[in-house]
Amino acid sequence: MDIKYDRRSFIKTSTVGVAGAALPLTMVELAFAKPSDNFTFAYISDSHIQQIKGNQFVRNWDRGLIRAVAETNLLTPKPDFVIFGGDLAQMGSKPELDHGAELLSKLNGKVYHVMGEHDYYLDLGEYWSKLFGKQYYSFEHKGVHFVVLNSILTHDEWTFNRWPTAQQRMAEMAGLDNPNGSPFMVGVKQREWLKKDLAKVKKDTPVVVFSHSPLQKIYKGWNFWTDDAEEVQALLAPFDKVTVFYGHVHQIQYNQIGNIAFTSAMATAWPWPYPQSYAQAQQLLPKLTVQMNRADPFFERDATGWQFIDVNSGRASATFNLYNNKVRTVAFDPQAGHPMDKTYQDPDKRIQPQTHY
Numbered sequence: 001m002d003i004k005y006d007r008r009s010f011i012k013t014s015t016v017g018v019a020g021a022a023l024p025l026t027m028v029e030l031a032f033a034k035p036s037d038n039f040t041f042a043y044i045s046d047s048h049i050q051q052i053k054g055n056q057f058v059r060n061w062d063r064g065l066i067r068a069v070a071e072t073n074l075l076t077p078k079p080d081f082v083i084f085g086g087d088l089a090q091m092g093s094k095p096e097l098d099h100g101a102e103l104l105s106k107l108n109g110k111v112y113h114v115m116g117e118h119d120y121y122l123d124l125g126e127y128w129s130k131l132f133g134k135q136y137y138s139f140e141h142k143g144v145h146f147v148v149l150n151s152i153l154t155h156d157e158w159t160f161n162r163w164p165t166a167q168q169r170m171a172e173m174a175g176l177d178n179p180n181g182s183p184f185m186v187g188v189k190q191r192e193w194l195k196k197d198l199a200k201v202k203k204d205t206p207v208v209v210f211s212h213s214p215l216q217k218i219y220k221g222w223n224f225w226t227d228d229a230e231e232v233q234a235l236l237a238p239f240d241k242v243t244v245f246y247g248h249v250h251q252i253q254y255n256q257i258g259n260i261a262f263t264s265a266m267a268t269a270w271p272w273p274y275p276q277s278y279a280q281a282q283q284l285l286p287k288l289t290v291q292m293n294r295a296d297p298f299f300e301r302d303a304t305g306w307q308f309i310d311v312n313s314g315r316a317s318a319t320f321n322l323y324n325n326k327v328r329t330v331a332f333d334p335q336a337g338h339p340m341d342k343t344y345q346d347p348d349k350r351i352q353p354q355t356h357y
Protein backbone atom coordinates (compact mmCIF):
# COMPACT_ATOMS: atom_id res chain seq x y z
CA MET A 1 0.00 0.00 0.00
CA ASP A 2 1.33 3.41 -0.88
CA ILE A 3 0.25 6.38 1.17
CA LYS A 4 0.86 9.67 -0.50
CA TYR A 5 1.74 12.32 2.06
CA ASP A 6 2.80 15.27 0.01
CA ARG A 7 3.95 16.18 -3.44
CA ARG A 8 7.52 15.38 -2.72
CA SER A 9 7.42 12.18 -0.81
CA PHE A 10 5.35 9.31 0.43
CA ILE A 11 5.81 6.43 2.77
CA LYS A 12 5.63 2.99 1.30
CA THR A 13 4.97 0.02 3.53
CA SER A 14 5.70 -3.47 2.38
CA THR A 15 5.83 -6.80 4.10
CA VAL A 16 8.93 -8.81 3.52
CA GLY A 17 9.16 -12.52 4.19
CA VAL A 18 12.32 -13.54 5.97
CA ALA A 19 13.67 -17.07 6.31
CA GLY A 20 10.69 -18.71 4.64
CA ALA A 21 8.29 -16.28 6.28
CA ALA A 22 9.04 -17.76 9.71
CA LEU A 23 9.67 -14.24 10.91
CA PRO A 24 7.92 -11.72 8.72
CA LEU A 25 8.92 -8.17 9.22
CA THR A 26 7.41 -5.00 7.97
CA MET A 27 9.75 -2.60 6.35
CA VAL A 28 8.94 1.07 6.03
CA GLU A 29 10.87 3.15 3.62
CA LEU A 30 10.39 6.66 2.47
CA ALA A 31 10.19 6.90 -1.25
CA PHE A 32 10.96 10.23 -2.92
CA ALA A 33 9.61 11.48 -6.19
CA LYS A 34 12.74 10.01 -7.73
CA PRO A 35 12.75 6.34 -6.65
CA SER A 36 16.49 6.05 -7.08
CA ASP A 37 16.91 8.40 -4.08
CA ASN A 38 15.36 5.93 -1.65
CA PHE A 39 17.47 4.10 0.81
CA THR A 40 17.26 2.31 4.13
CA PHE A 41 19.58 1.26 6.91
CA ALA A 42 19.34 -1.18 9.81
CA TYR A 43 19.97 -0.26 13.44
CA ILE A 44 21.08 -2.67 16.16
CA SER A 45 21.89 -1.53 19.70
CA ASP A 46 22.75 -2.40 23.30
CA SER A 47 23.97 -5.99 23.09
CA HIS A 48 25.96 -5.84 26.37
CA ILE A 49 28.22 -8.78 25.55
CA GLN A 50 29.34 -9.99 28.97
CA GLN A 51 32.27 -12.24 29.83
CA ILE A 52 31.78 -14.84 32.54
CA LYS A 53 35.34 -16.13 32.37
CA GLY A 54 37.76 -17.14 29.63
CA ASN A 55 35.80 -17.69 26.46
CA GLN A 56 32.45 -18.02 28.26
CA PHE A 57 29.98 -15.21 27.69
CA VAL A 58 26.42 -14.68 28.91
CA ARG A 59 24.31 -16.71 26.53
CA ASN A 60 21.22 -14.49 26.35
CA TRP A 61 23.15 -11.40 25.33
CA ASP A 62 25.09 -13.35 22.70
CA ARG A 63 21.91 -14.82 21.25
CA GLY A 64 20.19 -11.45 20.95
CA LEU A 65 23.02 -10.03 18.87
CA ILE A 66 23.48 -13.18 16.78
CA ARG A 67 19.79 -13.13 15.88
CA ALA A 68 19.78 -9.43 15.01
CA VAL A 69 22.81 -9.92 12.75
CA ALA A 70 21.23 -12.91 11.02
CA GLU A 71 17.95 -11.06 10.44
CA THR A 72 19.76 -7.99 9.14
CA ASN A 73 21.64 -10.11 6.61
CA LEU A 74 18.33 -11.49 5.35
CA LEU A 75 16.67 -8.12 4.73
CA THR A 76 15.36 -7.40 1.28
CA PRO A 77 16.12 -4.94 -0.09
CA LYS A 78 19.52 -4.92 1.51
CA PRO A 79 20.02 -1.93 3.81
CA ASP A 80 22.73 0.46 2.64
CA PHE A 81 24.54 0.18 5.97
CA VAL A 82 24.10 -0.82 9.60
CA ILE A 83 24.40 1.37 12.68
CA PHE A 84 25.43 -0.22 15.95
CA GLY A 85 24.10 2.11 18.66
CA GLY A 86 26.55 1.46 21.53
CA ASP A 87 26.89 -0.71 24.65
CA LEU A 88 28.37 -3.53 22.63
CA ALA A 89 30.15 -4.70 25.82
CA GLN A 90 28.96 -4.85 29.42
CA MET A 91 32.17 -4.05 31.34
CA GLY A 92 34.22 -2.64 28.46
CA SER A 93 36.93 -5.31 28.51
CA LYS A 94 38.99 -6.44 25.52
CA PRO A 95 37.51 -9.98 25.52
CA GLU A 96 33.98 -8.53 25.50
CA LEU A 97 34.69 -5.99 22.76
CA ASP A 98 36.58 -8.60 20.73
CA HIS A 99 33.75 -11.11 21.05
CA GLY A 100 31.15 -8.47 20.16
CA ALA A 101 33.21 -7.35 17.17
CA GLU A 102 33.47 -10.96 16.00
CA LEU A 103 29.68 -11.43 16.16
CA LEU A 104 29.19 -8.14 14.28
CA SER A 105 31.77 -9.13 11.68
CA LYS A 106 29.17 -11.53 10.25
CA LEU A 107 27.14 -8.53 9.04
CA ASN A 108 27.25 -7.98 5.32
CA GLY A 109 28.23 -4.44 4.42
CA LYS A 110 29.37 -1.32 6.19
CA VAL A 111 28.79 -0.88 9.95
CA TYR A 112 28.98 2.49 11.72
CA HIS A 113 29.56 2.50 15.47
CA VAL A 114 28.32 4.70 18.33
CA MET A 115 30.10 4.73 21.71
CA GLY A 116 28.16 3.53 24.78
CA GLU A 117 29.14 4.07 28.41
CA HIS A 118 29.66 0.34 28.89
CA ASP A 119 32.20 0.40 26.06
CA TYR A 120 33.97 3.49 27.37
CA TYR A 121 34.55 3.74 31.12
CA LEU A 122 37.14 0.97 31.56
CA ASP A 123 39.90 2.47 29.40
CA LEU A 124 38.14 5.67 28.24
CA GLY A 125 37.42 4.28 24.81
CA GLU A 126 40.96 3.32 23.89
CA TYR A 127 40.41 -0.28 22.82
CA TRP A 128 36.99 0.47 21.28
CA SER A 129 38.67 3.13 19.12
CA LYS A 130 41.30 0.64 17.97
CA LEU A 131 38.53 -1.68 16.82
CA PHE A 132 36.00 0.78 15.44
CA GLY A 133 37.74 4.11 14.81
CA LYS A 134 36.64 7.63 15.68
CA GLN A 135 34.30 8.35 18.59
CA TYR A 136 32.56 11.18 16.76
CA TYR A 137 32.38 11.86 13.04
CA SER A 138 30.08 12.66 10.18
CA PHE A 139 29.48 11.24 6.73
CA GLU A 140 27.31 11.89 3.71
CA HIS A 141 25.10 9.27 2.18
CA LYS A 142 22.82 9.89 -0.80
CA GLY A 143 22.09 13.48 0.11
CA VAL A 144 21.69 12.96 3.87
CA HIS A 145 24.20 14.32 6.38
CA PHE A 146 24.86 11.77 9.15
CA VAL A 147 26.49 12.72 12.45
CA VAL A 148 27.70 10.32 15.14
CA LEU A 149 28.31 11.82 18.60
CA ASN A 150 29.88 10.41 21.74
CA SER A 151 27.24 11.61 24.21
CA ILE A 152 28.34 9.61 27.25
CA LEU A 153 31.28 11.78 28.37
CA THR A 154 31.29 13.44 31.75
CA HIS A 155 33.27 15.84 33.95
CA ASP A 156 37.05 15.34 34.08
CA GLU A 157 37.12 15.39 37.88
CA TRP A 158 34.72 12.45 37.98
CA THR A 159 36.47 10.56 35.19
CA PHE A 160 40.10 10.99 36.17
CA ASN A 161 40.57 11.66 39.86
CA ARG A 162 37.90 9.90 41.79
CA TRP A 163 38.43 6.14 41.50
CA PRO A 164 41.23 3.89 42.77
CA THR A 165 40.94 1.66 39.70
CA ALA A 166 39.55 1.82 36.19
CA GLN A 167 37.48 -1.30 36.95
CA GLN A 168 35.71 0.52 39.76
CA ARG A 169 35.00 3.51 37.53
CA MET A 170 33.46 1.16 34.96
CA ALA A 171 31.43 -0.67 37.63
CA GLU A 172 30.02 2.63 38.93
CA MET A 173 28.91 3.67 35.45
CA ALA A 174 27.48 0.20 34.72
CA GLY A 175 24.88 0.48 37.50
CA LEU A 176 21.63 1.96 36.24
CA ASP A 177 20.30 3.51 39.44
CA ASN A 178 23.58 4.56 41.01
CA PRO A 179 24.04 7.92 42.75
CA ASN A 180 27.84 7.57 42.30
CA GLY A 181 27.37 7.78 38.53
CA SER A 182 27.72 11.06 36.72
CA PRO A 183 25.51 12.82 34.16
CA PHE A 184 26.38 12.24 30.53
CA MET A 185 27.29 15.06 28.21
CA VAL A 186 28.51 15.70 24.68
CA GLY A 187 30.88 18.38 25.97
CA VAL A 188 32.28 21.66 24.68
CA LYS A 189 34.92 20.16 22.38
CA GLN A 190 32.46 18.04 20.43
CA ARG A 191 29.86 20.80 20.32
CA GLU A 192 32.44 23.08 18.74
CA TRP A 193 33.28 20.35 16.26
CA LEU A 194 29.58 19.85 15.52
CA LYS A 195 29.06 23.55 14.94
CA LYS A 196 31.87 23.60 12.37
CA ASP A 197 30.71 20.35 10.82
CA LEU A 198 27.14 21.65 10.38
CA ALA A 199 28.33 24.98 9.00
CA LYS A 200 29.13 23.18 5.73
CA VAL A 201 25.64 21.68 5.45
CA LYS A 202 22.76 23.36 3.65
CA LYS A 203 19.71 23.98 5.82
CA ASP A 204 17.43 21.89 3.63
CA THR A 205 19.73 18.85 3.73
CA PRO A 206 18.23 16.11 5.93
CA VAL A 207 20.39 15.67 9.04
CA VAL A 208 20.45 12.41 11.00
CA VAL A 209 22.25 12.28 14.35
CA PHE A 210 23.19 9.16 16.30
CA SER A 211 23.99 9.36 19.99
CA HIS A 212 23.98 6.70 22.68
CA SER A 213 22.11 8.63 25.37
CA PRO A 214 19.01 10.66 24.46
CA LEU A 215 19.87 14.21 23.34
CA GLN A 216 16.88 15.22 25.45
CA LYS A 217 16.15 15.03 29.15
CA ILE A 218 13.92 12.17 30.27
CA TYR A 219 15.09 10.81 33.63
CA LYS A 220 18.32 11.93 35.25
CA GLY A 221 18.42 9.18 37.88
CA TRP A 222 19.13 6.58 35.22
CA ASN A 223 21.02 8.82 32.81
CA PHE A 224 18.12 8.78 30.36
CA TRP A 225 19.50 12.26 29.98
CA THR A 226 22.25 14.32 28.36
CA ASP A 227 23.21 17.33 30.42
CA ASP A 228 23.97 19.62 27.49
CA ALA A 229 21.02 18.39 25.39
CA GLU A 230 19.64 21.91 24.86
CA GLU A 231 22.96 23.20 23.53
CA VAL A 232 23.14 20.34 21.03
CA GLN A 233 19.49 20.85 20.04
CA ALA A 234 20.22 24.54 19.42
CA LEU A 235 22.91 23.60 16.89
CA LEU A 236 20.43 21.34 15.09
CA ALA A 237 17.46 23.74 15.24
CA PRO A 238 18.24 25.72 12.05
CA PHE A 239 17.86 22.66 9.83
CA ASP A 240 14.57 21.78 8.15
CA LYS A 241 14.67 18.07 8.92
CA VAL A 242 16.58 16.54 11.80
CA THR A 243 16.22 13.05 13.20
CA VAL A 244 18.06 11.93 16.34
CA PHE A 245 18.39 8.22 17.04
CA TYR A 246 19.65 6.92 20.35
CA GLY A 247 20.11 3.67 22.25
CA HIS A 248 20.82 3.27 25.96
CA VAL A 249 17.22 3.33 27.22
CA HIS A 250 16.36 -0.25 26.11
CA GLN A 251 12.76 0.73 25.44
CA ILE A 252 10.59 2.47 22.91
CA GLN A 253 10.59 6.25 23.20
CA TYR A 254 9.84 8.89 20.64
CA ASN A 255 9.45 12.60 20.66
CA GLN A 256 9.33 15.71 18.54
CA ILE A 257 10.94 18.99 19.63
CA GLY A 258 10.49 21.62 16.93
CA ASN A 259 11.96 20.21 13.77
CA ILE A 260 13.88 17.50 15.63
CA ALA A 261 12.38 14.02 15.79
CA PHE A 262 13.74 11.62 18.41
CA THR A 263 13.53 7.85 18.30
CA SER A 264 15.15 5.32 20.60
CA ALA A 265 16.55 1.95 19.60
CA MET A 266 15.53 -1.28 21.21
CA ALA A 267 18.18 -3.36 22.96
CA THR A 268 19.07 -6.86 21.83
CA ALA A 269 20.03 -7.75 25.43
CA TRP A 270 17.26 -6.87 27.91
CA PRO A 271 14.48 -4.30 28.36
CA TRP A 272 14.55 -1.60 31.02
CA PRO A 273 11.29 -0.75 32.75
CA TYR A 274 9.97 2.77 32.34
CA PRO A 275 11.36 4.90 35.20
CA GLN A 276 7.95 5.91 36.42
CA SER A 277 6.74 2.36 36.84
CA TYR A 278 9.89 1.10 38.54
CA ALA A 279 11.53 3.94 40.47
CA GLN A 280 8.19 5.66 40.99
CA ALA A 281 10.00 8.88 40.31
CA GLN A 282 9.00 11.80 38.15
CA GLN A 283 10.13 11.31 34.60
CA LEU A 284 9.86 13.43 31.49
CA LEU A 285 8.97 10.60 29.19
CA PRO A 286 7.75 12.29 26.02
CA LYS A 287 3.98 12.41 25.72
CA LEU A 288 4.32 10.96 22.25
CA THR A 289 5.72 7.73 23.62
CA VAL A 290 3.36 4.80 23.75
CA GLN A 291 4.94 2.53 26.29
CA MET A 292 5.90 -1.00 25.39
CA ASN A 293 3.53 -3.68 26.39
CA ARG A 294 5.65 -5.31 29.08
CA ALA A 295 6.71 -8.10 29.79
CA ASP A 296 6.75 -11.80 30.37
CA PRO A 297 9.43 -12.55 32.97
CA PHE A 298 9.53 -16.20 31.85
CA PHE A 299 10.41 -15.24 28.29
CA GLU A 300 14.01 -14.09 28.19
CA ARG A 301 13.66 -12.09 25.01
CA ASP A 302 10.39 -10.33 25.77
CA ALA A 303 10.38 -6.61 24.98
CA THR A 304 13.79 -6.65 23.36
CA GLY A 305 14.33 -6.34 19.68
CA TRP A 306 15.74 -4.16 16.98
CA GLN A 307 14.41 -1.92 14.30
CA PHE A 308 14.44 -0.90 10.72
CA ILE A 309 14.33 2.78 10.06
CA ASP A 310 13.29 5.12 7.34
CA VAL A 311 15.57 8.09 6.94
CA ASN A 312 14.53 10.47 4.27
CA SER A 313 11.37 11.79 5.85
CA GLY A 314 13.30 13.81 8.42
CA ARG A 315 10.74 12.44 10.85
CA ALA A 316 10.97 9.43 13.09
CA SER A 317 9.75 6.36 11.33
CA ALA A 318 10.80 3.07 12.82
CA THR A 319 9.63 -0.49 12.66
CA PHE A 320 10.19 -2.35 15.92
CA ASN A 321 10.84 -6.04 15.67
CA LEU A 322 9.94 -7.39 19.07
CA TYR A 323 10.57 -11.04 19.73
CA ASN A 324 7.31 -13.01 19.93
CA ASN A 325 5.34 -9.81 19.59
CA LYS A 326 3.65 -8.10 16.71
CA VAL A 327 5.79 -5.83 14.62
CA ARG A 328 5.10 -2.22 15.52
CA THR A 329 5.62 0.70 13.22
CA VAL A 330 6.10 4.16 14.68
CA ALA A 331 6.06 6.78 11.99
CA PHE A 332 5.45 10.47 11.49
CA ASP A 333 1.83 11.11 10.68
CA PRO A 334 1.48 14.31 8.66
CA GLN A 335 -2.19 14.70 9.53
CA ALA A 336 -1.59 14.46 13.28
CA GLY A 337 1.66 16.43 12.96
CA HIS A 338 3.63 14.05 15.15
CA PRO A 339 4.82 10.45 15.22
CA MET A 340 2.17 7.80 15.73
CA ASP A 341 2.32 4.20 16.76
CA LYS A 342 0.29 2.94 13.86
CA THR A 343 -0.71 -0.28 15.56
CA TYR A 344 -1.56 0.87 19.06
CA GLN A 345 -2.20 4.63 18.97
CA ASP A 346 -5.83 4.06 18.13
CA PRO A 347 -7.51 3.87 21.57
CA ASP A 348 -9.58 0.90 20.44
CA LYS A 349 -6.46 -1.02 19.59
CA ARG A 350 -4.25 0.12 22.43
CA ILE A 351 -2.98 -2.57 24.74
CA GLN A 352 -2.23 -1.27 28.21
CA PRO A 353 1.02 -2.36 29.82
CA GLN A 354 0.86 -5.75 31.49
CA THR A 355 -2.57 -6.71 30.21
CA HIS A 356 -1.61 -9.51 27.88
CA TYR A 357 -0.34 -11.84 30.60
Ligand SMILES: [Fe+2]
Pocket residue numbers: 046048086087116248249250267
Ligand atom coordinates in the same frame (compact mmCIF):
# COMPACT_ATOMS: atom_id res chain seq x y z
FE1 LIG B 1 22.57 -0.32 27.21
Ligand SMILES: [Fe+2]
Pocket residue numbers: 087116117118212247248249
Ligand atom coordinates in the same frame (compact mmCIF):
# COMPACT_ATOMS: atom_id res chain seq x y z
FE1 LIG C 1 24.08 2.76 27.78
